[in-house]
Amino acid sequence: MRKTLFALTLLASLAVSAQSDKYTQMMQKNISLLDSAKSIDELQSLAGTFDRIGDAEKTKWLPYYYAALAQTWVGWNPATKDKDGNSAKINAYLAKAEAIEKNAELYAVENMSATQQMLVDPQSRWMTYGKTAGEALQKGLQADPNNPRLYYLQGMSLFGTPPQFGGGKDKAKPLFEKSVSLYKSAHPEPLAPTWGQKQAEDMLAQCN
Amino acid sequence: MTPKTTLFIVFTFMTGWLRAQTVISGTVKDTRGHPVRGASITIKDSYDGATVDSTGAFRFKTTETGPHTLTITNIGYFPVEQPINPSGEAITLHIAMKEQLSELKAVTITAGSFTAGDAKRGAVLSSLDVATTAGSNADITAALKTLPGAQQVGESEGLFVRGGAGYEAKQYIDGTLVNNPYFSSVPDIASRGRFSPFLFKGTVFSTGGYSALYGQALSSVVLLESIDLPEKSEIDASISPIIVGLGTQQLAKNKKSSYGFSYNYVNVGLYFKAVKQVPDYYKMPQFHNGDANFRIRTKNGGMIKYYTTFAYSDLGLRRQDVDTLNAKNAFGITNHNWYNNLSWREYLNNGWKMDLGASFSTNLDNLGQQVQDAHNQLKTFPDSVFWMNFKTFAVDQRQELSQIKAVFDKKLGGISSIRFGGEYWYAYNYQHYRTQQYNIDSTYKFRDHYNAVFAESDIFLTNELAAKLGVRFEHSSVIRRSDLAPRVSLAYRTAPDAQVSLAYGIFYQKPENSQLFYTTNVGFTKATHYIVNYQKMSKDRIFRVEAYYKKYEDLIKTVPVSYNYSIYNNSGSGYAKGVELFWRDKKTIKDFDYWISYSFLDTKRNYLNYTEQLVPNFAAKHTASIVTKKFFTKIKSGFNLTYSYATGRPYYNFRLAGGPKFDLAQQGKTKSYQALNFSAEYVPTIGNPKARTFVVLFASVSNLLGYNAVYGYNFSYSGQYKQPITPPANRFYFIGCFLSWGVDRSQDAINNNL
Numbered sequence: 001m002r003k004t005l006f007a008l009t010l011l012a013s014l015a016v017s018a019q020s021d022k023y024t025q026m027m028q029k030n031i032s033l034l035d036s037a038k039s040i041d042e043l044q045s046l047a048g049t050f051d052r053i054g055d056a057e058k059t060k061w062l063p064y065y066y067a068a069l070a071q072t073w074v075g076w077n078p079a080t081k082d083k084d085g086n087s088a089k090i091n092a093y094l095a096k097a098e099a100i101e102k103n104a105e106l107y108a109v110e111n112m113s114a115t116q117q118m119l120v121d122p123q124s125r126w127m128t129y130g131k132t133a134g135e136a137l138q139k140g141l142q143a144d145p146n147n148p149r150l151y152y153l154q155g156m157s158l159f160g161t162p163p164q165f166g167g168g169k170d171k172a173k174p175l176f177e178k179s180v181s182l183y184k185s186a187h188p189e190p191l192a193p194t195w196g197q198k199q200a201e202d203m204l205a206q207c208n
Numbered sequence: 209m210t211p212k213t214t215l216f217i218v219f220t221f222m223t224g225w226l227r228a229q230t231v232i233s234g235t236v237k238d239t240r241g242h243p244v245r246g247a248s249i250t251i252k253d254s255y256d257g258a259t260v261d262s263t264g265a266f267r268f269k270t271t272e273t274g275p276h277t278l279t280i281t282n283i284g285y286f287p288v289e290q291p292i293n294p295s296g297e298a299i300t301l302h303i304a305m306k307e308q309l310s311e312l313k314a315v316t317i318t319a320g321s322f323t324a325g326d327a328k329r330g331a332v333l334s335s336l337d338v339a340t341t342a343g344s345n346a347d348i349t350a351a352l353k354t355l356p357g358a359q360q361v362g363e364s365e366g367l368f369v370r371g372g373a374g375y376e377a378k379q380y381i382d383g384t385l386v387n388n389p390y391f392s393s394v395p396d397i398a399s400r401g402r403f404s405p406f407l408f409k410g411t412v413f414s415t416g417g418y419s420a421l422y423g424q425a426l427s428s429v430v431l432l433e434s435i436d437l438p439e440k441s442e443i444d445a446s447i448s449p450i451i452v453g454l455g456t457q458q459l460a461k462n463k464k465s466s467y468g469f470s471y472n473y474v475n476v477g478l479y480f481k482a483v484k485q486v487p488d489y490y491k492m493p494q495f496h497n498g499d500a501n502f503r504i505r506t507k508n509g510g511m512i513k514y515y516t517t518f519a520y521s522d523l524g525l526r527r528q529d530v531d532t533l534n535a536k537n538a539f540g541i542t543n544h545n546w547y548n549n550l551s552w553r554e555y556l557n558n559g560w561k562m563d564l565g566a567s568f569s570t571n572l573d574n575l576g577q578q579v580q581d582a583h584n585q586l587k588t589f590p591d592s593v594f595w596m597n598f599k600t601f602a603v604d605q606r607q608e609l610s611q612i613k614a615v616f617d618k619k620l621g622g623i624s625s626i627r628f629g630g631e632y633w634y635a636y637n638y639q640h641y642r643t644q645q646y647n648i649d650s651t652y653k654f655r656d657h658y659n660a661v662f663a664e665s666d667i668f669l670t671n672e673l674a675a676k677l678g679v680r681f682e683h684s685s686v687i688r689r690s691d692l693a694p695r696v697s698l699a700y701r702t703a704p705d706a707q708v709s710l711a712y713g714i715f716y717q718k719p720e721n722s723q724l725f726y727t728t729n730v731g732f733t734k735a736t737h738y739i740v741n742y743q744k745m746s747k748d749r750i751f752r753v754e755a756y757y758k759k760y761e762d763l764i765k766t767v768p769v770s771y772n773y774s775i776y777n778n779s780g781s782g783y784a785k786g787v788e789l790f791w792r793d794k795k796t797i798k799d800f801d802y803w804i805s806y807s808f809l810d811t812k813r814n815y816l817n818y819t820e821q822l823v824p825n826f827a828a829k830h831t832a833s834i835v836t837k838k839f840f841t842k843i844k845s846g847f848n849l850t851y852s853y854a855t856g857r858p859y860y861n862f863r864l865a866g867g868p869k870f871d872l873a874q875q876g877k878t879k880s881y882q883a884l885n886f887s888a889e890y891v892p893t894i895g896n897p898k899a900r901t902f903v904v905l906f907a908s909v910s911n912l913l914g915y916n917a918v919y920g921y922n923f924s925y926s927g928q929y930k931q932p933i934t935p936p937a938n939r940f941y942f943i944g945c946f947l948s949w950g951v952d953r954s955q956d957a958i959n960n961n962l
Contacts, residue, residue, distance in 0.1 A: 026255055041262060044246045044261075045261075047259070048249075048257065048258065049257070051250075055252075056255055085283070088283050089246070092283055
């Protein structure tokens with residue numbers, strides 16, 4: 001009797017750990033898929049997978065974050081024509097994540113989403129989406145002043161702005177430098193976002 | 209076997225059993241059979257699912273068994289739930305998703321209307337476009353004249369749209385009619401609009417077929433929507449040889465309210481000394497303009513806005529008399545104008561929206577003309593040439609208009625909506641006319657109570673098909689008439705960026721004040737519009753073609769009683785038909801923006817003193833404009849060129865024959881009209897976020913090539929001499945410096961929100 005009870009307890013606890021292991025495993029597997037994904041269909045599919053994990057878990061912001069991130073990579077692809085529609089998807093994933101937790105990583109994605117919409121027609125959208133993007137960066141830096149991705153994104157924004165409008169390589173360079181140094185000293189927790197280091201290093205090289 | 213190994217076997221077996229997989233595959237398409245790429249398929253509360261690929265297909269494996277719910281979701285579509293019971297056997301599903309109606313995706317009706325605005329969807333021009341169109345000098349009407357449908361009429365203000373006279377086009381600010389939208393003018397010289405384009409966030413120029421919310425305009429309405437709260441507090445100044453101005457906008461710290469006021473003074477004295485004018489200005493035109501406003505954002509996101517402007521102007525000029533070389537006509541006018549507009553937009557519960565508007569304006573003109581000799585003294589004539597004595601007169605006239613308007617809007621399921629409301633106008637018009645020589649001293653006045661009720665619905669059958677049905681009932685007390693005006697329009701999207709729109713409507717308008725002073729036994733004038741429009745619009749390019757037919761009925765005819773007295777009736781009629789093209793392209797040449805408009809107009813009307821149906825003297829058969837703009841970021845400067853062309857317009861000499869009735873004594877056609885206008889702006893502080901002072905230097909030359917424009921002819925009493933109607937000077941030059949000092953509170957706002 002005692003043995004049976006013991007066996008059942010063990011079985012139950014194994015099942016629970018199997019469940020949370022399943023989360024970690026699934027996340028690790030899909031994060032590494034995301035790192036190597038290229039095509040829109042692959043990225044789109046990963047966004048859906050992360051969203052499903054988020055919906056099943058209910059209390060974790062990271063799956064929704066990765067869903068939003070995958071959708072953001074879809075948005076950067078020039079083949080994606082309907083940027084507003086794509087950003088609506090990104091923002092829907094972000095809203096689900098932010099209902100659980102607000103943090104700097106989510107603001108970084110919000111910045112990219114608004115930037116993608118701004119770039120549709122910079123002249124007329126600068127005042128609206130450009131402002132949203134800038135505010136997202138500011139809020140992100142308030143939440144975490146040592147987030148390397150935010151400095152990278154701020155650098156990208158300045159890099160893309162003509163010098164006449166207060167941007168340019170010279171203005172962007174110190175931000176990429178700060179970003180790279182933060183990446184080098186960072187110790188991300190398991191499953192936490194790590195993207196951006198190589199991009200920041202490449203951009204820094206372009207500024208020299 | 210130890211219990212542990214048993215357990216291990218059991219667990220392994222269980223996992224193996226759990227892994228009995230079911231393949232679920234199929235397709236997800238919309239109701240028209242197009243794949244819904246990116247739709248997400250999930251077994252509820254599990255990790256299992258898939259994303260639909262570009263062909264509409266999906267496929268995944270699941271280890272779940274037993275009854276489950278499959279959910280299919282995609283933004284912009286209604287979610288679908290499908291019960292499944294995986295048991296190892298493959299499941300194939302074909303799912304249809306229905307698109308949600310969305311204001312962002314839904315087709316908009318474009319027949320007859322050009323939208324300009326910054327945040328507006330489907331905008332053809334932005335507010336900045338209005339300011340930087342060469343030749344417009346920041347005059348809204350002048351910029352709208354570069355769009356198809358409007359005539360290049362230079363001798364009179366107003367928009368002459370599709371065979372309609374200038375007074376058939378009306379301007380509305382925040383829903384209420386503006387009685388005197390232009391500065392008071394001198395005969396044969398057009399004046400500017402009173403309102404700066406920077407007051408407005410949106411402009412709709414409708415060349416026909418417009419909504420039942422607007423009435424009393426036979427051919428066109430210009431709908432101006434004032435800006436809500438300003439972006440930031442600032443102080444503005446303008447300096448030019450013609451104009452000096454100072455103003456401020458103050459935005460409250462909580463960004464919920466603002467107020468502002470400004471003043472400017474215009475005096476062209478210095479300019480007219482430097483640039484010779486054909487008329488002899490004995491009183492240099494000068495204008496004092498002051499305005500003030502407040503705006504409050506309400507708790508539910510509504511807006512209360514008040515705007516008032518006061519203007520005073522004074523000028524006098526002498527021109528050669530047409531009947532005798534020994535005489536000049538000295539014309540002078542002083543104007544006082546006060547305009548007030550109060551509006552309140554509020555979002556109520558259950559999808560209701562309310563727009564209330566009230567406005568009051570009063571306009572006083574004191575004008576007069578005197579025939580003068582070589583020494584600028586009053587010249588009188590014997591009774592044998594009595595018509596010369598009628599050229600010396602004085603008129604005081606006042607127009608007052610008070611209005612209230614209410615529109616209620618209710619969203620029906622989805623994005624369809626109904627709206628209805630009413631308006632009431634109280635108008636008081638007064639004229640005091642005097643001629644010294646014949647001791648005429650007459651006072652005319654009338655009051656009008658005008659009421660209208662209207663209802664309209666926007667119906668979206670799909671995102672691709674929209675209909676707008678409306679009806680308007682109007683009553684005017686001064687003419688004791690009522691009418692019922694139906695309006696219908698439809699839009700159908702034929703491709704993702706292309707659509708066809710149709711519009712039909714009946715439009716009524718009261719006779720003009722100058723006619724109602726003499727006769728109130730007249731009815732509404734009437735126009736019926738039929739419009740078909742095709743538009744293809746992408747981010748950087750717009751192509752539009754529009755054809756229309758317009759039927760005029762009950763136009764006002766003049767029935768002469770004596771030389772200087774006439775009465776009026778509704779026996780006039782006419783038509784207008786035409787085709788218009790518009791092409792705008794920001795893409796083909798980098799950083800270069802241009803648009804081309806072309807209008808073909810075939811119109812005739814019998815109205816006023818016309819002896820039969822004739823092409824009206826404001827109508828040119830072919831009109832075209834090319835507007836170009838280029839901004840050079842390196843030198844922070846923009847250069848704009850506009851070229852306008854119109855074929856010649858007819859002119860007539862209608863003489864009062866015995867009877868009394870009019871005879872067409874002479875007719876002809878003016879030469880064609882053309883003008884090349886240039887403007888440039890230099891913005892040294894652009895893009896410098898640290899700049900405390902924002903500077904714009906602006907310069908413009910209209911009619912760069914000095915083309916001699918002739919708008920028509922004035923005839924002598926005998927009909928033997930005709931005098932061309934020309935602009936007061938061939939070219940107009942402007943140079944000015946605009947400064948603003950901004951207090952940007954956006955950083956504060958971000959900090960406050962955290």
